[in-house]
Amino acid sequence: MSFIRLEPRGQASKTMVYATPLLAVALTLLSGFILFMAMGFDPLKALYSFFVAPLTSVRGLGELVVKATPLVLCAVGLAIGFRANVWNIGAEGQLTLGAITGGGLALAFYGEGGWWLLPLMVIGGAIGGAVWAAVPAYLRLRFNASEILTSLMLNYVALLLLNYLVHGPFRDPDGFAFPESRLFEADATLPILWAGTRVHLGALFALMAVAGGWLLIARTFIGFQIKVIGLTPAAAGYAGFDQKRIVWLTLLLSGALAGIAGMGEIAGPIGQITASISPGYGYTAIIVAFLGRLHPVGILLAALLMALSFIGGEAAQIAMGLPKAITGVFQGMLLFFLLASDVLIRYRVRFGARRVAA
Amino acid sequence: MPSPAETLPPDAPPPRLELRGITKRFPGCLANDHVDLVLQPGEIHALLGENGAGKSTLVKMIYGVLHPDSGTMLWQGAETTVPDPAGARRLGIGMVFQHFSLFDTLTVTENIALGLDDAGPMDQLADRIRMVSERYGLALDPGRHVFHLSVGERQRVEIVRCLLQDPKLLIMDEPTSVLTPQEAAKLFETLRVLAAEGCTILYISHKLEEIRALCSRATVLRAGKVVGAADPRQETARSLAEMMMGAELSTPERPPQGAAGAARLTVRHLSTTSDNPFATNLKDVSFEVRAGEILGIAGVAGNGQAELMAALSGEVLLADADAVVIEGASAGHLGPRARRELGLAFVPEERLGRGAVPELSLSENALLSGYAREPLVRGGMVHFARARAYAETIIRGFNVVAHGHRAEARSLSGGNLQKFIIGREILQKPKLLVVGQPTWGVDAGAAAAIHKALIDLARSGAAVLVISQDLDELFVLSDRISVLFHGRLSDSRPTHETTVERIGLLMGGLFGTPPDEDGEITRAV
Numbered sequence: 037m038s039f040i041r042l043e044p045r046g047q048a049s050k051t052m053v054y055a056t057p058l059l060a061v062a063l064t065l066l067s068g069f070i071l072f073m074a075m076g077f078d079p080l081k082a083l084y085s086f087f088v089a090p091l092t093s094v095r096g097l098g099e100l101v102v103k104a105t106p107l108v109l110c111a112v113g114l115a116i117g118f119r120a121n122v123w124n125i126g127a128e129g130q131l132t133l134g135a136i137t138g139g140g141l142a143l144a145f146y147g148e149g150g151w152w153l154l155p156l157m158v159i160g161g162a163i164g165g166a167v168w169a170a171v172p173a174y175l176r177l178r179f180n181a182s183e184i185l186t187s188l189m190l191n192y193v194a195l196l197l198l199n200y201l202v203h204g205p206f207r208d209p210d211g212f213a214f215p216e217s218r219l220f221e222a223d224a225t226l227p228i229l230w231a232g233t234r235v236h237l238g239a240l241f242a243l244m245a246v247a248g249g250w251l252l253i254a255r256t257f258i259g260f261q262i263k264v265i266g267l268t269p270a271a272a273g274y275a276g277f278d279q280k281r282i283v284w285l286t287l288l289l290s291g292a293l294a295g296i297a298g299m300g301e302i303a304g305p306i307g308q309i310t311a312s313i314s315p316g317y318g319y320t321a322i323i324v325a326f327l328g329r330l331h332p333v334g335i336l337l338a339a340l341l342m343a344l345s346f347i348g349g350e351a352a353q354i355a356m357g358l359p360k361a362i363t364g365v366f367q368g369m370l371l372f373f374l375l376a377s378d379v380l381i382r383y384r385v386r387f388g389a390r391r392v393a394a
Numbered sequence: 395m396p397s398p399a400e401t402l403p404p405d406a407p408p409p410r411l412e413l414r415g416i417t418k419r420f421p422g423c424l425a426n427d428h429v430d431l432v433l434q435p436g437e438i439h440a441l442l443g444e445n446g447a448g449k450s451t452l453v454k455m456i457y458g459v460l461h462p463d464s465g466t467m468l469w470q471g472a473e474t475t476v477p478d479p480a481g482a483r484r485l486g487i488g489m490v491f492q493h494f495s496l497f498d499t500l501t502v503t504e505n506i507a508l509g510l511d512d513a514g515p516m517d518q519l520a521d522r523i524r525m526v527s528e529r530y531g532l533a534l535d536p537g538r539h540v541f542h543l544s545v546g547e548r549q550r551v552e553i554v555r556c557l558l559q560d561p562k563l564l565i566m567d568e569p570t571s572v573l574t575p576q577e578a579a580k581l582f583e584t585l586r587v588l589a590a591e592g593c594t595i596l597y598i599s600h601k602l603e604e605i606r607a608l609c610s611r612a613t614v615l616r617a618g619k620v621v622g623a624a625d626p627r628q629e630t631a632r633s634l635a636e637m638m639m640g641a642e643l644s645t646p647e648r649p650p651q652g653a654a655g656a657a658r659l660t661v662r663h664l665s666t667t668s669d670n671p672f673a674t675n676l677k678d679v680s681f682e683v684r685a686g687e688i689l690g691i692a693g694v695a696g697n698g699q700a701e702l703m704a705a706l707s708g709e710v711l712l713a714d715a716d717a718v719v720i721e722g723a724s725a726g727h728l729g730p731r732a733r734r735e736l737g738l739a740f741v742p743e744e745r746l747g748r749g750a751v752p753e754l755s756l757s758e759n760a761l762l763s764g765y766a767r768e769p770l771v772r773g774g775m776v777h778f779a780r781a782r783a784y785a786e787t788i789i790r791g792f793n794v795v796a797h798g799h800r801a802e803a804r805s806l807s808g809g810n811l812q813k814f815i816i817g818r819e820i821l822q823k824p825k826l827l828v829v830g831q832p833t834w835g836v837d838a839g840a841a842a843a844i845h846k847a848l849i850d851l852a853r854s855g856a857a858v859l860v861i862s863q864d865l866d867e868l869f870v871l872s873d874r875i876s877v878l879f880h881g882r883l884s885d886s887r888p889t890h891e892t893t894v895e896r897i898g899l900l901m902g903g904l905f906g907t908p909p910d911e912d913g914e915i916t917r918a919v
Contacts, residue, residue, distance in 0.1 A: 255776060257775065257776050267752075273730070274707065276708065276732075
């Protein structure tokens with residue numbers, strides 16, 4: 037008989053739902069400590085330069101917000117779908133399409149812009165992302181095709197489309213054949229919110245997405261339907277909830293939010309359309325959604341943490357000469373520990389042999 | 395106090411199985427509390443108790459699925475432990491579960507071979523199956539595929555599988571809940587032959603009349619403890635039920651029906667087709683349910699009940715809009731929500747996983763179907779305070795034992811969850827209520843409360859349709875009874891003009907039998 041046992045709890049522990057992400061972070065730091073030590077680095081100094089140093093400067097904090105912005109926008113939309121068992125893996129492609137349509141408008145009205153151009157680009161980006169997400173929605177409902185595969189495959193289509201455009205129609209006519217568009221004019225650029233940083237209006241959109249996502253999930257009847265469909269589809273059928281409508285709604289919504297995120301990147305920190313507009317925000321957002329427990333506020337915190345792993349990894353490369361893969365190692369450890377410690381929500385650990393009552 | 399074994403004369407054989415002080419604790423509940431049980435060779439012993447009394451936990455420990463925290467188990471006089479079901483089978487313990495574990499696409503022989511630890515060559519096994527099934531009157535063709543078999547035949551496969559291992563103790567968990575009375579009578583003959591040959595049978599059932607007819611001793615469990623022993627033949631069903639409950643049983647009375655009102659539900663020439671090859675298509679089903687009456691539809695599961703329920707609830711839309719008419723409106727093309735708005739309320743057969751979401755609280759489960767007829771949603775926003783109040787009203791009005799409106803649906807016992815679901819539907823003041831298996835697996839006290847609520851609803855002017863396999867229940871509830879067999883529905887007969895035997899014959903497919911043949915079949919119990 038073993039000396040460490042898992043004993044089922046009577047019901048899920050509410051405390052543990054919130055405690056396990058913190059536990060996962062703690063375990064990640066501990067493993068990082070051991071890892072750095074084994075590699076011959078001063079572990080405290082390495083962890084400091086990875087997790088603390090970026091937060092000590094205004095520029096670093098600003099970058100944190102800049103990187104968290106698209107993650108939040110994508111992850112909130114994904115989480116709403118995941119709650120309804122709609123597995124949209126295509127945020128990366130929807131983000132790309134949002135950049136193409138939003139940026140396309142900026143180029144189309146180049147030199148004739150006005151105050152109306154930015155709102156138009158936001159709407160255009162949202163529509164672009166939503167249209168891209170509508171394809172897997174239609175294929176699932178019409179042909180019962182798994183949206184996991186179709187949305188994932190459309191990511192590559194979107195990337196190829198972007199490549200074609202920046203090498204062709206979108207290419208800057210005065211750009212010496214570089215695969216980039218013109219730099220956007222001021223009318224097509226998101227205003228900076230925080231002087232001295234690159235934090236732009238998109239951060240506000242992300243906060244609005246958090247608030248709106250929370251309202252949808254926690255207060256509206258649509259949110260209740262999403263919850264029931266996700267937990268027990270048969271009960272949703274019994275209650276008469278329209279599952280097709282929910283598939284459309286969640287995919288279009290997450291596509292639109294990802295599209296806004298893509299538009300925010302090219303109209304914000306990048307300022308033009310290039311061949312690489314995202315370091316994989318759409319994929320990382322999947323981790324963010326689960327790390328944040330599919331809850332908008334949790335997603336906000338998780339996105340900041342993941343953003344920190346992006347810039348911390350860069351900072352550690354520069355300060356300590358650590359390999360670039362360190363970012364991926366930390367993201368992977370975090371997800372690993374989170375999934376592993378989730379068992380504590382339904383089980384408690386008991387030490388010692390099983391007691392046998394006399 | 396001497397243990398029962400010691401009171402026997404010294405030369406008597408040891409009991410087949412003796413349990414002493416068996417205790418099993420689950421987180422948050424003591425499932426078995428120092429349970430003593432003595433089973434003699436060749437007896438048919440009933441294990442009685444309400445839901446959650448600890449019957450299943452006890453037999454699972456005997457069969458090695460669970461392990462006791464403390465206590466001893468003596469097999470033919472020798473102390474033993476049962477590590478797992480294979481160990482139980484080696485001792486000579488067999489068990490027929492309530493839910494079958496058969497593969498539809500395999501033959502009888504193949505299915506049995508899968509469940510045997512040592513199957514041997516297939517043709518020899520088929521011969522052995524034929525031998526055993528003839529010897530015990532369990533007609534079974536070893537070469538047939540299981541999906542062709544009726545539920546009763548499927549159960550025979552499970553029983554034959556146990557008998558091939560020459561069991562000395564056979565445990566049967568609710569074996570007749572899926573059988574027609576005639577099939578049950580056949581099963582009892584088999585069990586009596588087995589017992590006469592010295593096999594001990596431990597029999598679990600909610601059907602007390604059956605237990606009175608079949609069993610020579612009974613042990614009664616309540617809240618994990620043995621609270622009594624009886625000779626069921628000397629008791630009445632009522633006294634047995636009261637022993638289980640520890641309280642007096644009030645049986646609902648069905649006041650005579652007033653003049654039946656207008657038709658609230660009319661089903662005309664309803665036929666269905668399904669992509670699922672194992673579904674039973676409905677064939678030209680027609681009936682109506684009028685205001686103020688309860689129509690019962692009897693039938694063994696798998697004869698089209700699931701398809702009829704889905705066609706009535708709107709979960710499956712129909713080709714012909716006029717096939718289902720609710721309150722005068724053609725509803726065949728309407729989904730569940732629109733039908734609810736016409737006045738339909740609906741209690742599905744699966745409580746957890748269709749009628750309620752296991753992980754959600756009772757107030758959220760009140761919203762699940764309550765949104766259509768109660769003011770719980772305003773401008774797209776959920777009115778949580780009203781949902782809570784509605785859940786509290788249901789809990790109070792229907793005596794649901796739960797830790798308030800926050801309790802998760804899965805934390806409730808089957809009977810309490812069913813009271814909650816039925817309460818949720820009835821409080822919406824439906825004009826028409828469709829109920830599937832209202833008291834399946836529900837203990838006697840909760841069943842009586844549910845029956846009373848259904849009768850009260852009908853007498854207040856609603857139309858009620860009850861689809862059930864339990865004939866005793868249908869005879870308590872219904873004003874008229876029809877039978878569903880192979881997707882066809884018999885004409886309805888007023889309950890007081892028919893008998894359990896006649897309905898039983900219809901359940902076996904003998905539509906249109908001349909009435910004078912009915913007398914030849916005696917009732918099972």
